[in-house]
Amino acid sequence: MHLGTHIIMDFFGCDREKLNDVNYVESELIKAALKADAHILGKHFHHFSPHGVTGILSLQESHLSIHTWPEHGIAAGDFFSCGNINAELACKLLSESLLATETKIKKLDRGEYNL
């Protein structure tokens, strides 16, 4: 048994302007969470100087985060979820919205225990 599923997502070859646009990243992360049937409890987004965005959604079902490196065209996200969440859909939507040319995904079982 395990208590949660943790999807680790690295996006490569992304659009560098989108990666640096904190409003765009926030809007797309929220859209991806809602499409995955998650419920948002809180959020924090920040634009770094000179470039880069960090964004986190606190969810009823755990969390969804993204960190971007526009200078490399790379973003790193993770979706920790418990319950009936379509994290794979969120990953696909984020990949599309950032215009990633390559996406690498790992899926981890979290809080594994024996009954």
Added chain:
Amino acid sequence: MHLGTHIIMDFFGCDREKLNDVNYVESELIKAALKADAHILGKHFHHFSPHGVTGILSLQESHLSIHTWPEHGIAAGDFFSCGNINAELACKLLSESLLATETKIKKLDRGEYNL
């Protein structure tokens, strides 16, 4: 080369009262982040009914999160960091503060790329 390091931490056999105390979890997560030399940009903590806590710190260096299941004595945390951060120390401090009897850690390189 990689852009970040992601420490995945599962804590077992924790003190169930501490796992359910949102103020305690917040205070210990903040302490762990600061001891690791991270800089806090924002935070969100939530206590679930009837039990469980979710907490996220948005950091200058990425994020630190924790989700707890008091009914199982289990907490799941992750520390995504870039830069000179002592994430292992944060993990050790969290394990001690939750009185975990077992801690499982995975370390992932994030945003790997070729020069």
